[in-house]
Amino acid sequence: MQSLSEIDTTSKRASKAAGFSWGIAEEIGKAIRSLELFGLPGVINLNLYLKKIKKNHPKKINKIGKENKNKETCPIYCGVAFLDQCKQLETLEIIKFYNVNYPLLILPFISKASEILGKKILIQFNNTSFLANFNKSILSKNIDKQISPLANEINIEFLENKNSFSVQDWKELYKLSEETFVEESESLKLKGAGAGLTDND
């Protein structure tokens, strides 16, 4: 099998050959490495996308807003710009991109943004959901096809940091954890703590 290091280097070089600048190509190398590390088909999608654009290089993204309507959107330029601007974009809460080619390729950039922002980000296209999880993993639901040449619409939602459980769930778990504590006698109260008896000094 190919090592991640080989995937990184070859993706970078191939992207440069397909017309991206070295700086963008470096980003692509890391992105495809990260997709493959998370078990997603980065190499296949990149290969197909680079073939598609070799003779007709895609347009760059100028500015990202809440609704981004283009005839064709490059997942790389879009992903890199999203990553660069993620701190400003966070305030938009939900962002939509239209007509994105090989939409899987946008995921690693959003995943990295999730790490930078310390927020989970939900990405939805073609009836598939992906959860970018602080760049530790990308969880996917309903992924039925490895390759999707186009997403008519990508919905990106910044998720607020909140618990995935109810207050009751937490209380029950906490109560159980208390069984590891020792009931303090008066003597233990006096001798067990490290601090002084008064903190008025």
Place this chain on the structure above:
Amino acid sequence: MSELNIKFRDPSEVMKLSRLGSFHQSKLSFLRSFIREFKDWDYKRNLFDLDKNGYGTAVYSFSKNKRNYSLVCFAQHIDSNERSDRVIATKWDAAFVLHDGIPSKEDINRLKENVPKQEVGRASYKELTLSRANKSVRAFDHVVNSLSLGKQPDKDLLNKVGYLYRTTAVYGSGKFGLADRFRIKDRKEIYGPFRLEMMLVYLVRQFTFDQVNHIAKSRNPSKAVQLDVKIARNLGIGNSTGLGMAPFIVNHPTLLHKWIYCREKALKEIRSIEEVNASDLNIFKDCLAKSKTSINSWLTDSKYQKNKINSLKSDLIKFDQYLEKECSIKIKYLWNEIYIWSSKNLEEECLEYIVSMMMEPYDDIIDPLINNMSSEEDEYFTIPAHKKVSDLKTILESNYKSIIKIDFKEKNSTANFWFISKNKEEPRVANRYEEHGAELEQPLAIARDIKKLYEKIAQAKQSSTIAEFLLYNDDVRHVVRRAFIIDKFPYSEIQDNTIGASLVPIDMLRLKLSFFGAVKFDPRSDKWLRINMYQGAPLSNELKNSNDTWVYNVFN
């Protein structure tokens, strides 16, 4: 604490190519730190299945606490016209791979099919490093002949060559299917950089001794003798190194910083010692005296290197006189005095030699630095694009002072370009105005691209964010990343023009090789050189009782 407040040396001084190309091995070198780390591991020769000509398979291992690393060696016959020590060769006398664990028979059969093919074979995630080597035919045949006749080989001849085998490449970190670094990076024994590459080379050295002994014995069973251990100890492993190493130091800026920073930190701490004790000064003097034997046996046909060696030799005479007459432990901050005197009176080659020597007495300063010489590079990859253009301008002006003064409209400033050769996938450098291929230039012209970035930044709206700037300037994105890295890691960048007409690429190689711990730099052109590794090192069965100053034992 020092009252003197000794500062780190300025990157604009240290990171010049001529200075980096004057570095020498030191106590920080990876060969030496490998031996310190693995000296108490159990060494074993697990398999030695060679025929009477020395062709076949051998396995050597280091093990400790259920962890095993095994070198698998494949030796074969090649015709003399197939033997080349350039990286462009396709056949070698022996090929090696370091396997993670003890290889099964299936592993060995798989490796036998692939390892001798090197770049066109495939390793797996179970393998860590890969290499090949050719015999130094002159030395190898002489040793085998002598031993088979019951005699020890001629020491003079061996001193001139210095090894029985020469490697031409040592690959690691995911190349050709090898394990990615992330799989093993948390293992404490390999925290130091290139430790598994160093292990491979060390075990290859043992294989070369076992192989000559075996062939001699097979040739003349009744008369043959074993290679004398003192002679063996004075033999290392040669290495031919080309331009492949040069891009490495450009492509790994945070790692480069870590190496140089540790060297500079060691120097700063040593210069800050107020009272130097007599035994530490004696260790310095002893290592310096012994090292001269090695300098005197440093042979090369290269005029460039001869000049450097001669400068080193004559400066060492000056330094000895100074040391004898003016240095006493009664002097406060003696090392600082020595350093200041050396920087005023010695050439770069000798100054950096003295810096290396000054580290010798100080395990307590060096040891904590060793495990700090690796880098988690991905952590610093993302550009902090929320910062302002004005921030970037300040970074460029303070960290690339001499670079932004270079006039790249001058033809000489852009004389060379770096490219990857199609047939060997290896980096090369060529004249931009005489050769074709400059349109496929690799992003290694950092100085030129930094200057271009600076010019663009100067024109840009200073209050814009970097994200906004990059929307219209992605051609300089790779150097924007580097600029933010140098802001955190001041020794991450070579402060010279790597495409200028006066570029001496072997300076870049020597920088890296000095950190490996290589000696006897022998440039064969301005683009490749030969070196020696592990000359004087303890043999495998001597490791447990070895000391760290083995590098100065050569011929002593």
